[in-house]
Amino acid sequence: MTTLICPAPAKLNLFLHVVGRRADGYHLLQTLFRLIDCGDTLHLSLREDGRIVRQQPLAGVVEADDLCVRAAQLLKAEAGSVPGVNIRLEKRLPMGGGLGGGSSDAASVLLGLNRLWSLGLPRSRLQELALKLGADVPFFVFGQTALAEGVGETLQAVTLAPAWYVVLTPAVSVSTQAIFAHPDLTRDSEIIKIADFSEASLFGMRNDLQAVVCRDYPEVARHLNWLGKHGIARMSGSGACVFAAFDTAETAHGVLAKIPRNMRGFVAAGLDKHPLYDYADDNEVAQS
Ligand SMILES: C[C@](O)(CO)[C@H](O)COP(=O)(O)OP(=O)(O)OC[C@H]1O[C@@H](n2ccc(N)nc2=O)[C@H](O)[C@@H]1O
Ligand SMILES: Nc1ncnc2c1ncn2[C@@H]1O[C@H](COP(=O)(O)OP(=O)(O)OP(=O)(O)O)[C@@H](O)[C@H]1O
16 A cells, blocks of 8 residues: 655744734734644555545544544545545644644645645645645645744745754643633734844744733743743744754753753754655646
């Protein structure tokens, strides 16, 4: 049986500013996404009967809501007749962790099936489909460090220096929807000119979701306080995970080695390209 093993790397939001709100309630953001070399793994095996089958349960997520299954169904609706697939997910990323695990799984299914089913869809079309699954999914299909605007669908590639991140994973799950709906959330950060962005300006930036998450989840505040003693600590996405960047792997591992016994975390390197980047074509003509 043909099986593709597809990594689904996590992301960090190196900053995240909420700059407005759309009529439909979705928030307008400016954020800097970076992939890291840690994530879930998907096993996609070709079936011959056209069915999309999830091979293991996922805690708290019924099959119809599973972003992996929804991504495969979306691609099937786009492509028409397809062979079918068995989807097995090795889940490592915390759910509701702000690392984009579910979004990355969905993007890896889109990219993986584009290859497994020989669809030849261009990246631009896969990004449009990705947005139907969630605001973070287009970034993973884009597959490079990116400044994002809108709800996350307008993406511009940027180059960053190599970095190693200490990521702490508080044992709480934060609902993205609840944080964006929070009455105390500030939604009026000044819009930055993307052309003016430089890596040095990251120091003055923030995650606008962090204050409300810290108020409702003291565990997130505790992890930020500890990490803040060793570097510039910030929350990723809508939390709960927090991170700090270091110039060398050794420094990052040195900090991780000191974490208190009642905290968990890992070190991951910044990734410049998605491992499945080549599974989508950037040449629009390729589709015919
Ligand atoms: C916080 C981030 O992770 C930053 O990258 C994303 O903005 C969230 O992206 P995501 O997890 O893919 O979120 P979605 O699944 O699209 O949205 C979950 C819920 O969060 C709210 N939501 C999400 C994104 C956004 N820009 N504004 C919102 O208000 C909406 O109520 C939505 O129903
Ligand atoms: N395959 C999947 N993996 C993880 N979560 C899924 C999946 N399918 C659906 N979900 C739902 O999506 C929710 C968000 O999961 P995810 O792991 O992407 O959170 P997150 O890291 O906080 O995301 P973000 O950074 O985008 O806010 C989960 O709580 C779960 O209900």
